[in-house]
Amino acid sequence: MPTAVSAPGKVFLAGGYLVLDRAYTALVFGLSARVHVLVTDIDTSSGVQLSEIVVQSPQFRDATWNYGYHLAPESGGVDVTQLQGASSAALSKNLFVETALSYALTYISSILPSHLIKPARVTILADNDYYSQPSSSQDVPRSTPASDPTTKTFTDFNVRLTDAHKTGLGSSAALVTAFTGALLTHYLPSKAFELSSPSGQTILHNLSQASHCAAQGKIGSGFDVATAVYGTCVYRRFSPSILSSLGEPGSPGFSLRVKDVVEDPSQKWDTDISKHGASIPPGMALVMCDVDCGSHTPSMVKKVLAWRSSDPSVSKTLFDTLQKSNERLAALLSTTPAPLCRSSRARARSGVPIEPREQTELLDAVTKSVDGVAGAWSLGRGAMMRLCCW
Numbered sequence: 001m002p003t004a005v006s007a008p009g010k011v012f013l014a015g016g017y018l019v020l021d022r023a024y025t026a027l028v029f030g031l032s033a034r035v036h037v038l039v040t041d042i043d044t045s046s047g048v049q050l051s052e053i054v055v056q057s058p059q060f061r062d063a064t065w066n067y068g069y070h071l072a073p074e075s076g077g078v079d080v081t082q083l084q085g086a087s088s089a090a091l092s093k094n095l096f097v098e099t100a101l102s103y104a105l106t107y108i109s110s111i112l113p114s115h116l117i118k119p120a121r122v123t124i125l126a127d128n129d130y131y132s133q134p135s136s137s138q139d140v141p142r143s144t145p146a147s148d149p150t151t152k153t154f155t156d157f158n159v160r161l162t163d164a165h166k167t168g169l170g171s172s173a174a175l176v177t178a179f180t181g182a183l184l185t186h187y188l189p190s191k192a193f194e195l196s197s198p199s200g201q202t203i204l205h206n207l208s209q210a211s212h213c214a215a216q217g218k219i220g221s222g223f224d225v226a227t228a229v230y231g232t233c234v235y236r237r238f239s240p241s242i243l244s245s246l247g248e249p250g251s252p253g254f255s256l257r258v259k260d261v262v263e264d265p266s267q268k269w270d271t272d273i274s275k276h277g278a279s280i281p282p283g284m285a286l287v288m289c290d291v292d293c294g295s296h297t298p299s300m301v302k303k304v305l306a307w308r309s310s311d312p313s314v315s316k317t318l319f320d321t322l323q324k325s326n327e328r329l330a331a332l333l334s335t336t337p338a339p340l341c342r343s344s345r346a347r348a349r350s351g352v353p354i355e356p357r358e359q360t361e362l363l364d365a366v367t368k369s370v371d372g373v374a375g376a377w378s379l380g381r382g383a384m385m386r387l388c389c390w
């Protein structure tokens with residue numbers, strides 16, 4: 001039977017950079033924009049042995065990835081190898097898909113005998129908001145709005161994934177989470193994994209954090225994966241040491257380490273995810289504008305962290321003050337739709353243009369002069385990227 005699972009994107013309202021440190025928290029909202037993943041079995045003729053999983057993202061060009069998989073010796077988990085497939089085009093890699101596949105199959109194989117991991121086809125479909133929409137009418141992608149709200153249509157973006165302009169709503173975290181949830185639901189019996197149960201969500205969270213960090217090549221704060229699993233929340237990160245010695249898929253003992261991290265028998269995961277401290281007041285909406293340009297999170301984070309260690313006392317005072325303001329903001333949003341005031345962010349001190357002066361002027365002007373706007377912010381890592389208004 002086919003399996004479908006989806007996960008939401010995120011918007012980081014408050015606590016950018018602070019969330020990298022467990023002493024502070026972030027206020028993150030889950031969005032209506034979701035990534036959907038569908039898994040179906042591939043029928044093979046009787047007697048034919050095939051260990052192949054085909055992943056496709058039909059909204060993009062050259063977006064089919066064929067993988068062979070096999071159990072590695074010495075409890076090395078499931079090794080995944082990209083195959084040429086039917087297309088003669090040069091192989092394009094999708095590191096998030098490949099890593100999530102290898103981690104999910106490794107966890108599944110730690111529970112099921114590997115011959116029960118049958119060949120499958122996985123289809124990824126993303127809602128429009130993850131990618132900037134072209135402004136010129138001749139470039140408009142092919143989409144037809146569904147007249148019946150129970151049937152959904154997905155846009156054909158008609159470009160390669162590498163040429164799509166992402167809007168920064170956490171497509172990779174939503175993808176990895178929905179993909180992992182869909183594979184676990186498809187292959188595991190419900191007594192081992194149930195998506196709707198608290199223990200199932202813990203398994204999904206821990207496994208998706210592990211594979212998302214591995215694909216990113218760094219142990220980030222994980223707010224985007226947490227939001228993909230739990231939705232809107234106040235988030236305190238996990239200690240990076242939890243994921244630091246997993247090693248590579250295929251290395252001896254990898255499967256045992258993944259199982260231990262996912263099931264967490266010694267309760268090492270110290271993430272704090274509170275659903276209570278975060279909500280949107282009735283009658284208010286979060287509106288974002290996409291300016292179709294990017295900024296580089298790792299280099300901005302590196303500079304902010306360098307500034308924190310070069311000036312620990314001043315940066316601690318500033319971060320403590322920001323944390324208090326963010327807690328007040330979360331409390332205000334949870335209790336009353338009263339007008340909010342705008343607080344300027346850590347701008348000049350670290351030398352990182354988190355909120356450039358032009359943006360401060362724009363946000364102040366919007367807050368003061370536009371009717372119905374209760375507050376305006378630059379989001380997440382900041383820079384020129386995204387603004388939001390209430």
Ligand SMILES: Nc1ncnc2c1ncn2[C@@H]1O[C@H](COP(=O)(O)OP(=O)(O)OP(=O)(O)O)[C@@H](O)[C@H]1O
Nearest residue numbers: 057094095096124126166168169170171172173175
């Ligand atoms: N529709 C999709 N189909 C297949 N892979 C996708 C899809 N959308 C995103 N991805 C994967 O996620 C990667 C983009 O992840 P990245 O972390 O750079 O962006 P993001 O998560 O959208 O943005 P941000 O981290 O700024 O919020 C792509 O390179 C691809 O590997």
Ligand SMILES: C[C@@](O)(CCOP(=O)(O)O)CC(=O)O
Nearest residue numbers: 012016017220221380381382
């Ligand atoms: C700067 C940082 O704190 C937030 C980045 O948020 P966003 O991807 O810009 O929404 C980095 C992180 O937490 O991973």
